[in-house]
Amino acid sequence: MNPLASPVCYAEDAEQARDVANWRRAERKHLLTERAALSITDRQAMAQALAGHLDQLLARRFGTMSGLVLSFYWPIQSELDLRFWAVRVHNNGVKLALPVVETPQAPLIFRPWTPGCAMQRGFWNIPVPDTVESVLPDIALAPLVGWDDQGYRLGYGGGYFDRTLAAIRPHAIGVGLSQARLTTIFPQVHDIRLDAILTEKGTAHEQC
């Protein structure tokens, strides 16, 4: 074996990782600008349509979801607002949770949420339930900034969902806009494929 091969290879890997990180930063910015340009009415219609697809997918895979814990998200930065759907799901007896960055650069934790429960501002100013209790979700909705046909997700660039899916393995469903599709996100070793991706147009990806 050529003794020089490994260091050269590492140098190329580091360069490639840097290129991908730079490309993702630019794509994120572009996708977030495009999403923010949609009208509130359009986003509400998309959220309604997506909620319908979610109901179908969850009923098909999990039936009534009785006894299961499902995590959703508190919308930020023009994300589709599925809180009306979360209230409906809660009223059907499903336990809900929200993700929390408790420790930077560590997996997310999940705190139980009920409609109207006390909230506080967390990391990045994202509202989180004001409780010390935590739960493990069986199903986790992952908000998407971008996505690809293989089921890979682009988020806000903290690596939080990937770290979480590497630590615990809920059924992970990415939710986002059909217009946020990328040909590929150039998956890196840390990227974990989601079990399904849903947009306002329906199922874009589903693992068998």
Ligand SMILES: Nc1nc2c(c(=O)[nH]1)N(C=O)[C@@H](CNc1ccc(C(=O)N[C@@H](CCC(=O)O)C(=O)O)cc1)CN2
């Ligand atoms: N509504 C909502 N809640 C959520 C998430 C989400 O995507 N949406 N998250 C899903 O995981 C977690 C928070 N995710 C975060 C991801 C990145 C950064 C952040 O600091 N980003 C840096 C950019 C990093 C980089 O590009 O290198 C920044 O903008 O400064 C913050 C929070 C938990 N809660």
Ligand SMILES: Nc1ncnc2c1ncn2[C@@H]1O[C@H](COP(=O)(O)OP(=O)(O)OP(=O)(O)O)[C@@H](O)[C@H]1O
């Ligand atoms: N399992 C992991 N362990 C350690 N670091 C990780 C892990 N997953 C991701 N990271 C780090 O997080 C950084 C950002 O990852 P990536 O670009 O995939 O974020 P993202 O999926 O867009 O963000 P988020 O999930 O927070 O919305 C990567 O450079 C990587 O170093």
